Amino acid sequence: MADTKEFKRSPSRFTDRITADGAQGRPVEAGRYRLVVSRACPWANRSLIARRLLGLESAVSLAVTDPIQDERSWRFTLDPDGRDPVLGIRYLSEAYLAREPGYTGGVSVPAIVDEPSGVLVSNDYRNIPADLATEWTALHRDGAPDLYPRALREEIDAVAEDVFRDVNNGVYKCGFARDQGAYDRAFTALFDRLDALSERLAARRYLVGSAITVADINLFVTLVRFDAVYHGHFKCNRNKLTEMPVLWAYARDLFQTPGFGDTVDFDHIKRHYYEVHREINPSGIVPAGPDLSGWTTPHGREALPGTPFGDGTPPPPPPEAERVPPLR
Known part of the structure; x- marks a missing residue:
């Protein structure tokens, strides 16, 4: 029997796939879709990194929501007049309501919205990055890496499942456990x-093979939030990331790789978790720390076999409108 005191993540409800052949009714098409994210959200960060x-x-x-939600969830209060300039919402x-009138379930990011109709296409956070890597190849940049190589998919999926269950979701199981036993197990x-x-x-x-794959993206988004929020806020406090030498070096290696750290906004991350989760942090006080300067220090992992992009090349800098604030 399932332990009702344990945090349970709801599955994605809207899982339409956008494919190269359009066989499922949603064809890959430049300029048709809008990716809606919160820079605070690790699940959305996965899609941001893959897109970069x-x-x-x-x-x-790209649409970026306010990190602070209200009773109607993610909102576009960072944009002029509080409306997304493309979708007008x-x-x-x-x-979500345009997709399913009367919908009363959760509203999550990442979300892919069809721009012409304003209808939600997918909130399938676990599969969007792999689809971007495999179905959108005709629109990839020259030198784009293979993030989901066919020969390694079985191993990538196995590693990613362990990471999802125990790490990505595991920190939430710790933070939202409703009794000591559920917390201790998580x-x-x-x-x-x-x-x-x-x-x-x-x-x-890297986790699988000799270059970055979606498995590394999946692990990075939790590691980069670990000391800032999960260690204290979610009581994941056996060690800080900075006290785990291999993972700290691995996380810094990825953070300093174009496409990773340039998607991370620690201000959004900290304000979202500490201000929104009032059942955990009733005061809403956002801590001043931790010191973030270590993220740019040498990591030494260049000596290990492998190169970040395999046979590919680094992405160019992000568009000006999508740049995050520098570390302070």
């Missing part, structure tokens, strides 16, 4: 997995 690495900025437009929930599984990942990465630069 593959050079899809001009093919898939104030709340992402409006695209805490143990989280750090057992981090220890296993440290061992795996001790002699290899």
Whole structure:
């Protein structure tokens, strides 16, 4: 019987796929779709990184929500007049309602919205990055890396599943556990997995193969938030990331790789978690720390086998409108 005291993540409800052949009714088409993200959200960060690495900025437009939600969830209060300038909506929930009138479920990011109709296409956060890597190849930039190589997919999927269960979702299981037993189980599984990942990465630069894959993207988005929010806010406090030498070096290596750190906004991350999760942090006070300067220090992992982009090349700098504030 399932433990009702354990955090349960709801599955994505809208999982339409956008494919090269359009066989499922949603064809790949430049300029047709808008990716809606919160820079605070790790699940959205996955899609942001994939879009950057593959050079899809001009093919898939980007909307960034306010990191602070209200009772109607993600909102476009960062934009003039509080409306997304392309979709013309104030709340992402409006695209959900355009897809399913009367919808009362959760509103999550990332979300892909059909620009002409304003209808939500997908909120399938687990599969959007792999689809961007495999179905959108005709629109990839020259030199785009293969983030989901066919020969490695079985291993990538296996590693990604372990990371999702124990790390990506594991920190939430710790933070939102409703009794000591549920918390203890999640805490143990989280750090057992981090220890296993440290061992795996001790002699290899990336999780699977000799270049970055979606498996690395999946792990990075939790590691980059670990000390800023998960260690204290979610009580994941056996160690800080900075106290786990292999994972800290691995995370810095990725952060300093074009396409990773340039998608991360620590201000959005901290304000979202500490201000929105009032059941965990009733005061809404956002802590001043931690010191972020370590993210740009040398990591030494260039000595390990592998190169970030395989046979590909780094992405160019992000468009001016999509740049995040520098570390302070």
